[in-house]
Amino acid sequence: MKKYILLLGFLLPALNLFAVDGVLLIHKNFNLEDHWYKTVYENAPNIATTGKVYQDEFFFINVVFGNYKADKNGHMNVVYDIKVTNPENEIYFQQKDIPAIETDGLNPKGVYIARGNIKINLEKDKPLGKYKVEAVLKDKIEGSEKKLEGDFQLAEFEGEEPVKNDDELGEWMMNYYKKPEPGKVLANYLYYGKSALSESDSSFVPMFAFVLNVFNNNMFLVPIALEEYKKVDLKAKLYLLWLFRYSDYDFKDFFAGLKGDEKTAYEKIKDVEYVKNPYKSIEDGGQLDALWGEFFATGSYKPVKRLVEVLEYGKYNDRVDNYKNITSPTKKDKEELLKGAIFGAAVKSLLSNCSRHDLVFDYCYFAYENEKDLDAGARSWLASLLKNVLKQKDKEK
Numbered sequence: 001m002k003k004y005i006l007l008l009g010f011l012l013p014a015l016n017l018f019a020v021d022g023v024l025l026i027h028k029n030f031n032l033e034d035h036w037y038k039t040v041y042e043n044a045p046n047i048a049t050t051g052k053v054y055q056d057e058f059f060f061i062n063v064v065f066g067n068y069k070a071d072k073n074g075h076m077n078v079v080y081d082i083k084v085t086n087p088e089n090e091i092y093f094q095q096k097d098i099p100a101i102e103t104d105g106l107n108p109k110g111v112y113i114a115r116g117n118i119k120i121n122l123e124k125d126k127p128l129g130k131y132k133v134e135a136v137l138k139d140k141i142e143g144s145e146k147k148l149e150g151d152f153q154l155a156e157f158e159g160e161e162p163v164k165n166d167d168e169l170g171e172w173m174m175n176y177y178k179k180p181e182p183g184k185v186l187a188n189y190l191y192y193g194k195s196a197l198s199e200s201d202s203s204f205v206p207m208f209a210f211v212l213n214v215f216n217n218n219m220f221l222v223p224i225a226l227e228e229y230k231k232v233d234l235k236a237k238l239y240l241l242w243l244f245r246y247s248d249y250d251f252k253d254f255f256a257g258l259k260g261d262e263k264t265a266y267e268k269i270k271d272v273e274y275v276k277n278p279y280k281s282i283e284d285g286g287q288l289d290a291l292w293g294e295f296f297a298t299g300s301y302k303p304v305k306r307l308v309e310v311l312e313y314g315k316y317n318d319r320v321d322n323y324k325n326i327t328s329p330t331k332k333d334k335e336e337l338l339k340g341a342i343f344g345a346a347v348k349s350l351l352s353n354c355s356r357h358d359l360v361f362d363y364c365y366f367a368y369e370n371e372k373d374l375d376a377g378a379r380s381w382l383a384s385l386l387k388n389v390l391k392q393k394d395k396e397k
Contacts, residue, residue, distance in 0.1 A: 019144035022065030039362040048179040056220035061118040066111040069142040077140040087129030162187035177299030182218040209293025304363040311378035313343035
């Protein structure tokens, strides 16, 4: 079961106006602070909380709070206690007086994520069932307290059904960052390997980058993937071999045990670079695809910022049209042609995704306002892009 809270829009009017108050979040979002602090206020980030986690799956507990008081010098001091109790009513985790905020100068009417991001995974020896979470916010300046409660079910992973068609796959992938469901990623990746989509070379990089990012953040999937490997045909095994090859997990012993066709398949890919590092020099469109795959898997600001930086290639924008007039193109001409083409692809993808995803628009706006080292040309192109998106949104109202 998933629960959804439209945090800023919902939380502000709901908080007690006379004492510290807050909301307890149990969630699977690895980039909560990006969603919270790098978004436009009017767009109020949607944070999906969860009511179920699997054994060994990482998840997070955060406290969001507001309505604290400052002393006459503007000093604020809020702490909180946190306790997780298992189905047998035993304390699994407890910590007291975690600093939520202890600083000067912040707006006391603001809503903030408490410091002390709690990351948990419950191993297979932990009892299955309902776990209770209790947090107590304490405003040391005012002397007020607020008790917050939540719960989740710890379940054994028994498999997930894949999507039913290619449209569902695309929809799931493009919206994954809004409501992470890592338990579905292997089933849907193997579905992709059987689908007509996999016959297009251009679809592999964004899909693989997406799956790889989810897999690396959710190592509870490793033994599940190894078991799945034993059940599938050679074509499906090849997709899993790609995943194991690039995973942050060490599959050295697994690779050493491969034989026959499986060993041959691995030997063909073990030294192949599926895409060049997109955080170094951008030299082909596949790197842009990898960045989008990372964003849709994580909802992180980092890949969008990198895509914005690519707009500095705007200085080569005219090379695509002018290239046909060059009778004897030099190496430099060809390099600038490529950069012009990459720029066009970056603009097209940013425009499309800014229009479809508020979070992409917010990240681009944040980059424009806050990335002081952004290339002047990239900043100018970004301003134009944001204006075009806003103009289009106004037309659609």
